[in-house]
Amino acid sequence: MQKAYQILVVDDHKDIRDLLQRFLNQHGLLVTTAADGNEMYEKITTAHFDLLILDLMLPGKDGITLCRELRATTNLPIIMLTALGEDVDRIVGLEVGADDYVPKPFNPRELLARIKSVLRRHFAIPNLEEQLSANPTHYEFSNWKLDTTTRELFDPQGTLVPLTSSEFTMLAAFLSHPNVVLSREDLLKLVQGRGADVYDRAIDTLISRLRKKIETDPKHPKLIKTIWGGGYQFSCEVIHG
Incomplete structure (x- = not known):
């Protein structure tokens, strides 16, 4: 990917936010983080993002609710992070508009591959x-x-x-x-x-x-x-x- 894509990571665990920010930055992506839905909305109303990584379990509004709200107004690509084995949550996430999902715990390289795949589908087919x-x-x-x-x-x-x-x-x-x-x-x-x-x-x-x-x-x-x-x-x- 030649363009420096802007990625927003929404997860209430600081260690995951920091890990993804370091790893994805090392691979040419520009990463901003948010801890919950309120921070997410603050970020997306003041900056442009090419893709959103959204954790399912968040304080306040959960990832499913936030994904549904976003889909009413934007086609921003969304990858959801879900608990391992929670097939129902993954299916619901896809139904409300997520483009992909990655179960936790995950290998950052797999997430990077999913990000590239979703961005390719979004910007060119x-x-x-x-x-x-x-x-x-x-x-x-x-x-x-x-x-x-x-x-x-x-x-x-x-x-x-x-x-x-x-x-x-x-x-x-x-x-x-x-x-x-x-x-x-x-x-x-x-x-x-x-x-x-x-x-x-x-x-x-x-x-x-x-x-x-x-x-x-x-x-x-x-x-x-x-x-x-x-x-x-x-x-x-x-x-x-």
Whole structure:
């Protein structure tokens, strides 16, 4: 990574904050730390950050609540730190908008690899762009519009609907292959996910999040349909330009 990315680490344990600040600084990242949600909001309102590392267990508002609040207003990439074995917390974290999770205790090198992976997905999606026909600047479907230049989604009333980087990538993959059944393996290749053993479990969660944002009735989806034994299909006419 050539750019000096700005990282905000939110954890109530000072030893973890100090460890990550030293380690990530040594690898070319600029790190700021916060001990809780209040400090986090103070930092993000006064400075720009490219990625947030957010601990699940915090005093006051927990990481799930903070992630949900942030997702209502920003697509800032978020990696959650969770307790080892807390699968429910990890799933909920992904459902409310986290881009990735790392269980504690963790190897700082693994966290660094996850950070690089999330930043690559957020700032560039080369595998997907190779699939896009003539590199369209926008897609229109069912009176919705996705701007691929600004990565912004607008509903039929013209209201901006926030998307995480993972949600944008997944939606763009579907829109570039309308009415085509895509297996989980196909989707993994299109969105250039990390190892399939981890990211495959996030495919269903990402699709669930997208349905909540674009479907009239997420429980009975008309756009992103589940094809039993096959995968998923975006069932709608798509116009690109």
